[in-house]
Amino acid sequence: MFRFKRHGKGKPSQHKQLKKLEDEHQQAKENLSKQLRVNEEKLQEVFKNCSDVVFRYVKGQDGALFLVVYMDGMISSQLLDEHILKGLMRNPHPSEVEDSKVWSDQLNISVGQSKTLSTFEQIPKEIVRANAIVLTEGHDSALALDIKGWDKRALEEPSGESVIRGPREGFSETFRVNTTLIRRRLKTPRLKIEMMNLGELSQTDIGIVYVDGLINPSVLTEVKKRVERIKIDGILESGYVEAFIEDAPFSPFPTVQHTERPDTVVSALLEGKAAVIVDGTPFVLVVPFTFFGGLQASEDAYERFMYGTAIRWVRYLLFTIALFLPSVYVAIISYHPEMVPFNLLLSFAAAREPSPFPTIIETLMMEIIFESLREAGIRLPKLVGPAVSIVGALVLGEAAVQAGLVTAPVVIVVAGTGIASFAVPGYSLGLAYRLLRFPMLILGGVFGLFGVMVGALALLLHLVSLRSFGVPYLAPMAPLVGTGMKDVLWRAPVWMQRVRPKLIVGRTSYHMPKGQKPGPKK
Template identity: 50%
Template structure:
């Protein structure tokens, strides 16, 4: 009996909810009365001085209304290709407005709309909307036009050899940059709207038949779960789709370069383009992807391999050098040659602080100078960061606050951190440097070992859309080491990296090692 009552109440609630939704949908539909439609739209855009309502007559007979936002729509095209031809009609019948629009309006993109929500969406995109009296449908015209930045090289990802173009804030320009590089119809671009108020357009880009279908569905599911007032930048999307949000390491790859996105798509990854920002998101990613630069693949493979090894070395230096110095100076004097130990002791004779406090002072000062250099105007930012570091370092040594070796250690550490290609990975290493220094000051080399072991365990637990963060080293996939420890020549990299699920293994024909062509002379 109780089950029947609960079922009855549940059915009533469902029917009530459906009836409410139906009534809301009916209220959202356009009316055949132009005055009602105009009043409803004016109430929606109340106190909107930039929204233009232009009443006119089609051929002097049918009353119509044109709505657009000043600054988002192409007013010259509206005057020339919309208002002028419609108002000058003299001998047309108005039984079929669709045919009339197709014949008289020379606009490539015309969409029929039936609801107020569709009207507001199109108007917000910069597309003018025409509503005609005695018609329950309107027409959205693809005449959007607004100021945009030209395509130029990203200042944060500059290369010596490679393309000199980067993404901009307009999403359709970004998609066109990808279409120029991948001309196959297998390149898919699926759009989603995120944000209750901003209604930000997010494009999911992938290569059909190359990217795993389960990966594509997972990306869509994570994006569809986002329910927020607005998305302003791709970094907001990153935080909503990461596997482990509390990790200091980024689990997605962010880039401004179309060539990097193109390479990722060809490997079977998925790219997210967010309207209003030049930064795209690539998933899944690994730690080694964050340490690779596009320029590694445009030069000779031997040089690329050497630079990659140098990058790995400086990654370790950036993370551990200050903590090693603190540990040796504080606890492990026997590890330093006598001559060097005497020199270091002499330089520290006037310093009143222990090595731990000295290292923290210098590291915090260096990070403050770097941040100040980023926030100041370009004309003075570089000068302040460089001159400030020189002046403060020299003054601190002269005053006996820090020692000269500590200044050298911090300077080398700062230079090493600049060799990491991705800013998000670089700042994670910079932040982890401080707990490593504290562990070294408290426990010496034992503290550094504990910190490194904890860090490795954390990295082993990370996933990026189900892909192990240390892949292909852990779990071990020897076949894919040719693009991790070394940069193998292109004629050797005939297989794609295997992330998860099904994938198209081969990306080029085997046996393409270059060499002179030999012909058999019979």
Template identity: 50%
Template sequence: MMFRLQKRKKKKDQQLKDSLTSTNQEDKLSSRILLNEQVLRDSFKNCSDIVFRPIFVNGEANILLIYFDGLCDTKTLDEALLKPMMFEGIAQERGKTQAIGQIIKEKVIADTPIKTVTKMSDLVNGILKANIGILVEGEEKALLVDLKDFEKRAIEEPQIETTIRGPRDGFTENLRTNTTLLRRRIRSTRLKFEAFTVGELTQTDVLIAYVEGIAPQSLLEEVRTRIGRIQIDAVLGSLFIEEFIEDVPFSPVPQIQNTERPDIVSSSLLEGKVAIMVDNTPFTLIVPFTFWSGLQAAEDYYERFIYTTFIRWIRYILFGVSLFLPSLYVALTTYHPKLIPSPLLISIAAARENVPFPAIVEATIMEFMFESLREAGLRLPKPIGPAVSIVGALVIGQAAVQAGIVSTPMVIVVATTGIASFAVPRYNLGTAFRMIRFVFLGLAGIFGLYGIVIGFIGLTIHLVNLRSFGVPFFSPVAPQIPKNLKDVFIRAPRWNFNLRPVFFAGEDKKRIPQKQKPGPSRGEKKP
């Protein structure tokens, strides 16, 4: 008797194994829960956070729930699915249909997004994306219930891109939260989000956002093509996407803008640009990106245009100071001292009398120390980072001057350069030109002013020939588009922005009707 039972059990196990192999080959869900459960257990082997929860409802149905612990809202699951089936049953609906899965989809979880799948791979991918899988005995399909509930950061003001008068909200690591922030600003059906999945292992959700009719079709097709051809095992941030889609990867200058501010993304979309949003990161990519966009701050559009124009010119001057001041100092003191006024030259010569190094070595040492203090301040904990940076700069600078290693004018030049470099609104653009500053410093130390001119010509040629998704990086200055210069060297009044930028806008080019200049009404009586 025992031998017969063992033989039957072996035969049953072999049949189950054969059915399991056949099911895996076809990648279709079986009508038997036991087969599907075995496939899922093999797929999620050694995953201690996976939960298999069987449910038996009044002998009517055998149901299996599969989800990851900590990723799903189990409280809503119990209230919306389990309790209604446990206490009310499902027999009253069986007269209309025999599909229990359809009853669950239409009656039990009416307010929750549900997707029906027939393939095992789709079920596994859905569970990995924090959905709850529901299998029913006798049905060759499964339900994916969207009840995501994982820990996420609250909406906060971005720490890097702060404003005085602008909004205080910023993107988070939750992709759906970020799309909601855009929907609150652009309440139109023309705002579109196209979904992609990138990363073989991470299966990261990537969205491209645009306003239909404003974004040109050629730009959209280019963005879709570049994202679609990415083959990578993992995407852990927006930089993983950025490095695969930029035009010139070896250029020191960034060609794609990144931001944490929803208002910047919204304004860019309304200009005809495209945003690329990546799950698990608060940084959104914006294409195309131009040089002049990198020098524009969010604060420029929340203050009156007169103030903004004045501040923008100060920013441009500080940008030039941060790029050229150390190299000009080295070139003038080393090769062209006659260009310096005599009283100033005497003062500089007296300060440099006991310095053992030439100006180029002195400047390189001080620039290196300044960059080291900046990097150390970023890596240290926030309560002590700024204090260490300031104290370190003061102590090292004073000690270096007293020891005769560097001169006082060089400390002033490097400190002024460092302060001016903070005026660049975009961190990646500022970092790029800090690197280029060392190149100019070397050219000035070798060739003097001629080296600076050669470097400037080479940099200008590179920037003029650079493109971002087909848009010239130096536009609208080169090539010059007079209509678009209203937001480059000045910030024109809001009522004067009648048309969208030429290179960005698609079919809908009109932004603001003309003749809206404010003033007293014609029928107003004078006192």
């Protein structure tokens, strides 16, 4: 006979485990004991088998006994020795007072930040956040001292966003270093940084940065709501947060920008956008994010406007080449040879004569080889990677042509496509082009130019339908906003860009007053 399990009731052992967890949680919320030994035993139980947690007793004057608990490697040893331990040794026992929270005011300790803790639940959280805890006999409260002091990486120029003209600083993995880099560029109390913690186990610091009065309140509310609803055990990088807050997770196009450059973040904040800083990573998230924003580099604003405009149009051309060149080539050679000049067609026919594969197969093979070399060059050590990718491309391309597996025009097309894809400033947006190149290639190889047109139309419809925190992805071109076109079709001089992006700010807002066009004095 079949026996069905009863639902709604767990096993007795499970009930005991749940009861034990509830008791431990309730015990953690209890107030601290006035007996120092009791508090120590509870902390020893919480940090059992944690060899980096140090329990250190210090004797002060007239036999005063203090317990200092900290995590080795995450605090400054110099601050601990000179400002805490020596200060406690010179202190008498804090006198009994009615309000036990003010006993810390009697201590001879000088640190930047401190706060009083009254419940046991607060103490482990402060210890893992690199704070030192001071407890004493006869008082049911503790003192948390901020003496963080782990090793930090020196500030360097971001390798993925290098510029010829512009700041050479990049974000680091330390949260406060990143906020300082932004504060140095925006010295105003209107710059707000709202803190929260994500990750049940990691307790990662998250900061939402914006300029009060510039950001659209609806955008700010949406950013906070999406970040606060994240429930996960650990946040290791800003990519975790991006995956939870992006608008279209199944779209190849990113709706959240990530950057390592402080000047890029500050420029976005001045346009009314918001930034999300995640502790432990140099990549800061910026929202809302638009398509044309991904084709712009921070260097465009630092050069003269005519150079910026020319480079921007070259970038648009290279973007088109990176996306459509292989598919258009395959479509023309396979279905529309009459579109090619006769002499060039003869050259293509002569080159294709020894090849045993159709044009689409040749192009797919070379695209896969090129992407493999690019990925191998990234993963290999810096001293070896560029040499392997360059030599590998030369050797494999030449060998493939000599062996008759592919034709020389295909190698030229794939190489030109790869070079064009490197011109896209945003790495995540460049990944979208690399991914979409393959379905466009298949459409061109199967249906000819008709397939390329259908793919381009489907791509355009998809872009028009995208939103990033309520802002149209193709703004300010669709919908058309005349004032915003000064930073899309051409790079207007700085003194002409008076108006902030209206679709992002939500209203008309100005960078500067009129009448600042430079010229000789009359």
